[in-house]
Amino acid sequence: xxxxxxxxxxxxxxxxxxxxxxxxxxWTPEGAxxxxxxxxxxHGGGQHKQAPGVLARARRFxxxxxxxxxxxxxxxxxxxxxDERFVQATTEFRTRMGSGENPAALVAALHELVAGQAVAxxxxxxxxxxxxxxxxxxxxxxxxVSLGCGLGVPLLAAEPRVRAAVLGLLAVDGLAExxxxxxxxxxxxxxxxxxxxxxxxxxALFDALASxxxxxxxxxxxxxxxxxxxxxxxxxxxxxxxx
Amino acid sequence: xxxxxxxxxxxxxxxxxxxxxxxxxxWTPEGAxxxxxxxxxxHGGGQHKQAPGVLARARRFxxxxxxxxxxxxxxxxxxxxxDERFVQATTEFRTRMGSGENPAALVAALHELVAGQAVAxxxxxxxxxxxxxxxxxxxxxxxxVSLGCGLGVPLLAAEPRVRAAVLGLLAVDGLAExxxxxxxxxxxxxxxxxxxxxxxxxxALFDALASxxxxxxxxxxxxxxxxxxxxxxxxxxxxxxxx
Numbered sequence: 001x002x003x004x005x006x007x008x009x010x011x012x013x014x015x016x017x018x019x020x021x022x023x024x025x026x027w028t029p030e031g032a033x034x035x036x037x038x039x040x041x042x043h044g045g046g047q048h049k050q051a052p053g054v055l056a057r058a059r060r061f062x063x064x065x066x067x068x069x070x071x072x073x074x075x076x077x078x079x080x081x082x083d084e085r086f087v088q089a090t091t092e093f094r095t096r097m098g099s100g101e102n103p104a105a106l107v108a109a110l111h112e113l114v115a116g117q118a119v120a121x122x123x124x125x126x127x128x129x130x131x132x133x134x135x136x137x138x139x140x141x142x143x144x145v146s147l148g149c150g151l152g153v154p155l156l157a158a159e160p161r162v163r164a165a166v167l168g169l170l171a172v173d174g175l176a177e178x179x180x181x182x183x184x185x186x187x188x189x190x191x192x193x194x195x196x197x198x199x200x201x202x203x204a205l206f207d208a209l210a211s212x213x214x215x216x217x218x219x220x221x222x223x224x225x226x227x228x229x230x231x232x233x234x235x236x237x238x239x240x241x242x243x
Numbered sequence: 244x245x246x247x248x249x250x251x252x253x254x255x256x257x258x259x260x261x262x263x264x265x266x267x268x269x270w271t272p273e274g275a276x277x278x279x280x281x282x283x284x285x286h287g288g289g290q291h292k293q294a295p296g297v298l299a300r301a302r303r304f305x306x307x308x309x310x311x312x313x314x315x316x317x318x319x320x321x322x323x324x325x326d327e328r329f330v331q332a333t334t335e336f337r338t339r340m341g342s343g344e345n346p347a348a349l350v351a352a353l354h355e356l357v358a359g360q361a362v363a364x365x366x367x368x369x370x371x372x373x374x375x376x377x378x379x380x381x382x383x384x385x386x387x388v389s390l391g392c393g394l395g396v397p398l399l400a401a402e403p404r405v406r407a408a409v410l411g412l413l414a415v416d417g418l419a420e421x422x423x424x425x426x427x428x429x430x431x432x433x434x435x436x437x438x439x440x441x442x443x444x445x446x447a448l449f450d451a452l453a454s455x456x457x458x459x460x461x462x463x464x465x466x467x468x469x470x471x472x473x474x475x476x477x478x479x480x481x482x483x484x485x486x
Contacts, residue, residue, distance in 0.1 A: 192450070192459075203446075206461070207435070213470070216435075218449070218459035227456070229483065233476070240472065 001128040012062045019128050022121050023079040024072040025049050027062040028134050035136025037242035038129060040122055040162070041071040042144025042152055044169075045110070048078030057143065057231055065235050067242070068135045070125055074151060075114040086113055104201050108174030111150030118151040119158050126161055139242040143234065145169035145189055146196075146223070149205075157181035164241035166234045169194065169223060171201025172208055179208035186214040187237045189226055196223045244371040255305045262371050265364050266322040267315040268292050270305040271377050278379030280485035281372060283365055283405070284314040285387025285395055288353070291321030300386065300474055308478050310485070311378040313368055317394060318357040329356055347444050351417030354393030361394040362401050369404055382485040386477065388412040388432055389439075389466070392448075400424035407484035409477045412437065412466060414444025415451055422451035429454045430480045432469055433461040440466065 005016045008030050015026045028036075039061055043054050049071040058069040073079055076086040093106045122142075130137045142165040144152040149170040156162050157178045165182075168189030172179070186209055190202040206216045219227050248259045251273050258269045271279075282304055286297050292314040301312040316322055319329040336349045365385075373380045385408040387395040392413040399405050400421045408425075411432030415422070429452055433445040449459045462470050 190459075212463065214463060215470075216433075216459065216461035218461070220455065220457060227458075232479075236475075236479075 001131075010059070010063060012059050014059075019124055021080070022072050022125065023049065024070055024125060025058070026129060026132075026135075027058045027069040029062050029066055032066075032068070032134035034134070035138050036066055036068050036134070037138045037141060037238070038068045038070060038126070038135055039141040039143060039238060039242075040125070040155075041069055042142065042148025043071065043074060043077065044145065045107075045147035046077070047147075049073045050078075057234075060231060061143075061235060061238070065239055065243075067141075067238065068129065070129050072121055072125055074147065075117045075121070086110075089113060102198070103196055104171040104173040104198065107150070107170070107196075111147060112174060115151055115154045119155050122151075122155050123159060126159070139163045141165060141238045141242050142167075143238075145226070150175070153178050153182060153205075156184055156186075164238060166237065168202070168206075168217075169197055169226075170205060171197050172204035173201065175205060176208045179205060180210050182209050183211055185237075185241050186211045187234060188214060188216045189230060190216055190218040191223055191225060192218050192220045193225075194223045244374075253302070253306065255302050257302075262367055264323070265315050265368065266292065267313055267368060268301070269372060269375075269378075270301045270312040272305050272309055275309075275311070275377035277377070278381050279309055279311050279377070280381045280384060280481070281311045281313060281369070281378055282308075282384040282386060282481060282485075283368070283398075284312055285385065285391025286314065286317065286320065287388065288350075288390035289320070290390075292316045293321075300477075303474060304386075304478060304481070308482055308486075310384075310481065311372065313372050315364055315368055317390065318360045318364070329353075332356060345441070346439055347414040347416040347441065350393070350413070350439075354390060355417060358394055358397045362398050365394075365398050366402060369402070382406045384408060384481045384485050385410075386481075388469070393418070396421050396425060396448075399427055399429075407481060409480065411445070411449075411460075412440055412469075413448055414440050415447035416444065418448060419451045422448060423453050425452050426454055428456040428480075428484050429458075430477060431457060431459045432473060433459060434466055434468060435461050435463045436468075437466045 001019045003017045011030050013028050013030050017024050061067045061069050076082050140161045142162050146169040149167040164185045166187045188206045244262045246260050254273050256271050256273050260267050304310045304312050319325050383404045385405050389412040392410040407428045409430045431449045
């Protein structure tokens with residue numbers, strides 16, 4: 001793990017790193033020396049580790065929750081190389097979306113292309129970050145919606161170190177069997193008027209999770225309109241399960 | 244308004260009152276002298292103003308939120324006289340439930356019998372309680388699920404003083420038009436495995452509310468299994484909208 005820059009503002013330290021081929025960011029409360037829970041922050045499709053929403057939530061979780069927060073570029077996103085197969089699939093996705101096709105199966109196919117690598121990446125990141133002073137081997141949480149949910153469900157199914165997750169904004173297509181292996185507490189966000197995810201498909205993914213504690217939070221609005229109070233709520237959810 | 248008893252414990256004062264024919268309870272933080280928001284607490288079918296769930300939430304809202312909280316016996320419940328028509332309807336409800344009939348229309352008919360009176364009762368209670376020192380004419384919230392939702396939706400449609408509500412555990416039957424007149428922020432509780440309310444019926448009532456801010460919280464479990472953390476969440480919801 002190699003750190004390439006370190007800055008600080010408003011009480012939060014932000015460190016860019018690379019771990020093998022994985023570019024990442026680690027946020028911690030400034031001066032953090034003792035162990036604390038770690039939250040992994042997945043980004044949406046076409047976004048990256050420092051997208052505005054990721055940044056705002058990560059800084060909030062570090063400043064107000066005292067958590068360590070790590071984000072990485074998903075395969076084929078941000079500073080990572082794009083492979084030809086993924087670029088072709090993305091182009092096909094846009095074309096078929098433009099012709100009015102139901103996007104759920106297309107989205108699932110895109111996620112499927114990168115899920116295996118993404119799970120391995122996060123597992124490596126957990127191991128490396130938990131070696132650091134100011135993080136340590138405490139409980140781990142995961143926050144990710146849309147693409148972040150498509151990669152988060154396989155991560156949760158594979159990785160018992162992740163003990164609580166905020167997921168959502170995604171339909172069940174391609175994920176029913178994996179979701180049935182998820183047992184950690186889940187907060188699941190659904191946008192009632194989502195133009196990219198059908199209401200029934202989102203409800204079905206929530207339904208498929210095997211977690212005995214899972215709560216669906218549905219709010220009016222489109223895919224990107226999750227209300228700000230859900231960030232406050234997520235912070236308390238993580239504090240309850242990881243704190 | 245006539246107070247008939249006053250007790251205090253754990254920092255919360257509990258006063259029994261009657262207002263005309265309405266028996267009620269008022270909880271306030273002990274020694275409350277200045278104005279504070281008021282939360283009206285509706286009870287479930289067959290319950291009353293001091294049912295264990297009502298008591299626990301009311302004391303919590305007063306102690307931890309600093310709210311005044313009022314509960315009353317709904318018509319035909321608790322210390323109020325039962326009218327013959329309601330008793331007959333309840334008996335018929337039990338018989339038809341026992342034979343496996345879908346309860347939604349039967350529940351709606353029971354609620355319909357008392358909704359008009361219940362709305363008038365709550366309106367009288369708001370007026371009387373807001374005259375008291377330690378309450379005053381601040382914003383009003385409403386908490387009620389199941390029967391409490393069936394009577395709360397008409398109250399919210401009729402009463403602009405009610406500025407935020409926790410509702411739920413009820414299907415849309417008989418309420419679609421009234422729900423379309425509700426514009427206050429709503430937190431809507433749904434139990435994913437409710438044996439008395441169909442999932443589709445509950446989702447449809449949430450959908451029918453005209454409120455621009457409304458959030459559905461769905462949790463696994465049956466009608467009575469709302470998890471305790473939803474009380475914490477409701478307290479913060481009221482603090483945000485009434486505080």
